[in-house]
Amino acid sequence: MPSARDIPALAFDAAAPAVRARGLVKQFGRRRALDGVDLEVPAGAFLSIFGPNGAGKTTLLRQLALLARPTRGELSILGIDALAEPERLRPRIGLISHRSMLYGDLSAAENLAFFSALYDGEPQRSRIDELLRLVELDHRRNDAVRTFSRGMQQRLSIARALVNDPALVLLDEPYSGLDPHAAEIFDQLIGRVRADRTFIMVSHDLEKGFSMATHALILARGQVVLSAPVAGIDFAAFRDLYLATVGMGVA
Amino acid sequence: MGDRETRRASAWQQYCALVGKDIRQEIRTREMITSMVVYAMLVLTVYGAALSQVGDSIQVMSFAGGMLWALIVFTSLLGLNRSFAHETESGCLEGILLAPVDRALIFAAKATVNLVMLAVVEFIAVPLFFLFFLSGAELAPTWPLILPPLFLGTVGVAGVGTLLSTMTIDTRGRDVLLAILLIPVIFPLLYACVSATSIAFAGVAGTFGTYGTSLVVAGAYDVIMLAASWGLYEFAVEG
Numbered sequence: 001m002p003s004a005r006d007i008p009a010l011a012f013d014a015a016a017p018a019v020r021a022r023g024l025v026k027q028f029g030r031r032r033a034l035d036g037v038d039l040e041v042p043a044g045a046f047l048s049i050f051g052p053n054g055a056g057k058t059t060l061l062r063q064l065a066l067l068a069r070p071t072r073g074e075l076s077i078l079g080i081d082a083l084a085e086p087e088r089l090r091p092r093i094g095l096i097s098h099r100s101m102l103y104g105d106l107s108a109a110e111n112l113a114f115f116s117a118l119y120d121g122e123p124q125r126s127r128i129d130e131l132l133r134l135v136e137l138d139h140r141r142n143d144a145v146r147t148f149s150r151g152m153q154q155r156l157s158i159a160r161a162l163v164n165d166p167a168l169v170l171l172d173e174p175y176s177g178l179d180p181h182a183a184e185i186f187d188q189l190i191g192r193v194r195a196d197r198t199f200i201m202v203s204h205d206l207e208k209g210f211s212m213a214t215h216a217l218i219l220a221r222g223q224v225v226l227s228a229p230v231a232g233i234d235f236a237a238f239r240d241l242y243l244a245t246v247g248m249g250v251a
Numbered sequence: 252m253g254d255r256e257t258r259r260a261s262a263w264q265q266y267c268a269l270v271g272k273d274i275r276q277e278i279r280t281r282e283m284i285t286s287m288v289v290y291a292m293l294v295l296t297v298y299g300a301a302l303s304q305v306g307d308s309i310q311v312m313s314f315a316g317g318m319l320w321a322l323i324v325f326t327s328l329l330g331l332n333r334s335f336a337h338e339t340e341s342g343c344l345e346g347i348l349l350a351p352v353d354r355a356l357i358f359a360a361k362a363t364v365n366l367v368m369l370a371v372v373e374f375i376a377v378p379l380f381f382l383f384f385l386s387g388a389e390l391a392p393t394w395p396l397i398l399p400p401l402f403l404g405t406v407g408v409a410g411v412g413t414l415l416s417t418m419t420i421d422t423r424g425r426d427v428l429l430a431i432l433l434i435p436v437i438f439p440l441l442y443a444c445v446s447a448t449s450i451a452f453a454g455v456a457g458t459f460g461t462y463g464t465s466l467v468v469a470g471a472y473d474v475i476m477l478a479a480s481w482g483l484y485e486f487a488v489e490g
Contacts, residue, residue: 067348068489090351091259099342105276117268118350121260153341160346 016079018043018168018198019064024073026059026222033059034070035222041215043078046199048209051219052246057202060219061172064200065095078167091119094166098176100153101160104146108137108156111145112163119164131159135189151182158189169193171201175208187212206242210235220245265352269360274367276337283368287330291376294322295383302384312388316449319380319397320441323373324408328433330368331412332426334361339420348488358413358484362477366409373405391454396462400451403469404444407476411436414480417487440476443468 019041026034033056041047051057062068063075066086075082080089095101102111112131113123132138135155145153154174161169171190175183190199190212203209210216210230216238218225225245230238260268277283298318302311311318338344347357415432419425434441447465450458 065349067345087351090349093349095345095349097342097345099345101342101346103272103276103337103343104340105279105337106272110275114268114272115346115350117260118265118347118352119260121264164350 016043016076017041018045018078019200020074020076021063022074024060024063024075025071026056026063026068027071033222034063037073037219037222037224039217039224039227041198041200043198044196045214046194046212047201047215047217048213049200049202049217049219050204050206050209050242051225055219056222057219058172059222061095061170061200061202064168065093065170066090067095091164092167093170094161094164094168095170095172096154096157096161096174097172098174100145100157102145102153102156105144107142107144108132108148108159109141111156112159115160116163124163127163127165131162134162134192135159149182150177151179151185154178154182154186155189158186158193162193166197168198168200171199171203173202173204175203175205183208206239207235210238218242218245259351262353262356265350266356266360266363269347269352269357270363273337273360273364277364277368282336283330283333284371286333287326287368287372288375290329291322291326291372292379294325295376295379298322299383310388311384312390312452313449315380315385315388315452316397316445316447318384319377319448320404320445322376322380323369323401323404324434324437324441326372326376327369327408327412328430330372331365331416331433332429334365334368334413335416335420344420344488354485354488355481357488358417358481361417362410362413362480365413366406369405369409373401377401385452391452393451393454396451397448399466400444400447400469403466403473404440407440407469407473408433408437410473410477410480411440414484414487417484436476440469440472443472 017040019039021037021039024034024037024039025032035056037056037060039060049057049060059068063070064077064082066082066089069083077089078092082089103114106114109128109132112128113125116123116128129138132141135158137152137156137159140148140152145156148156174186178186201209201212213230215228216230216233217227218241226238226241335344338347348354412429412433415436416425416429419428419432422428443465447462447469450462450465
């Protein structure tokens with residue numbers, strides 16, 4: 001079984017925070033989904049973002065994934081101005097969502113080859129083989145993704161997200177729809193690829209998100225309620241704060 | 252980070268990957284082609300039923316151009332609606348947008364695939380149209396001149412249709428919305444192509460100035476609208 005070290009991550013400037021946002025605002029018509037978010041995520045950290053529905057979690061993650069531009073504010077990722085040079089950053093960011101982002105009629109290997117070609121021009125065969133072994137789907141490499149279980153698709157989506165060897169990996173409710181066993185396998189896989197990468201995860205599962213994180217952030221009404229390393233926080237106190245935030249009817 | 256930057260894909264490689272992926276999926280599923288060809292057959296059947304009562308009293312030739320273009324536009328609508336089905340199914344379009352791909356390149360690849368699909372369907376449907384409705388008619392020797400308007404019209408419909416189908420991806424009732432948007436937008440192109448096709452079918456001497464003007468209008472429409480679609484695609488695809 002390959003270890004995390006078998007999948008080398010890109011080197012990045014360890015001195016610079018992986019993500020630095022200042023006064024991030026995202027406006028949809030008259031609704032402000034993000035309202036002046038300040039954020040600093042150290043390189044190599046695992047940040048879990050919590051918040052009630054409509055708090056702006058996914059909107060924040062979409063700005064970090066460079067899938068949308070903020071209305072206002074500054075955003076720097078891996079030491080690069082994300083708003084000025086998004087094209088330079090895209091090869092260094094991966095996203096795993098509750099949606100697999102995989103083509104059901106293509107095989108596992110074809111899906112990875114397609115996404116690999118978008119980043120590298122030619123599909124990187126050795127890397128695809130390596131990733132399929134990592135997610136333990138090598139034996140199903142030529143099967144259509146449509147025939148995969150939800151758990152298998154989510155494992156393959158990890159491989160898809162790592163095909164470009166990202167330094168920043170974003171996870172948007174990745175456990176959604178996974179049964180406990182599939183979630184456990186997913187946890188193990190994330191554990192294997194943790195080294196030298198920064199993770200930011202949006203989650204509704206307070207306990208799981210907190211247990212995986214080195215840093216936690218609570219978002220409500222598009223604003224940061226709490227942002228701190230989890231090392232100094234007791235989970236019960238954190239949960240109480242979260243519930244108090246949700247109880248305020250912020251959703 | 253040098254390693255990642257030196258392995259950056261060229262625009263051509265990305266274009267080939269995007270087109271190849273769509274073609275491979277279509278060969279595997281035949282969803283788009285099958286539905287478009289079946290739909291074209293149904294339209295031809297309806298035409299047959301509609302014209303069966305009038306016998307020879309109506310010169311089919313005089314409105315064959317209009318019939319042919321109605322067939323092409325309605326069949327295109329079906330195909331264009333299907334062209335993003337795979338992208339939205341599991342959020343695949345976001346997967347593409349995450350990659351360092353120029354958004355205009357995604358437009359070029361999608362428009363190319365739509366053009367190929369429309370061309371394949373026309374390759375089947377147009378001869379059948381001739382067989383069913385024009386086999387007994389005395390065709391003018393100029394009938395092969397339907398090919399230039401057919402080409403220009405198909406290019407325009409595929410290009411503008413790709414932009415509009417992207418804009419309607421996440422809308423409610425997108426099938427109807429695409430038709431509502433597409434037909435008014437392509438009307439100048441449609442008018443020019445129907446005019447040129449009808450002239451080619453009729454072959455009346457003295458009308459070929461109009462034929463040339465129609466082709467110029469269709470060509471200019473394609474250039475302007477494809478350039479606009481190319482430029483606007485980033486806004487359309489990123490919402």
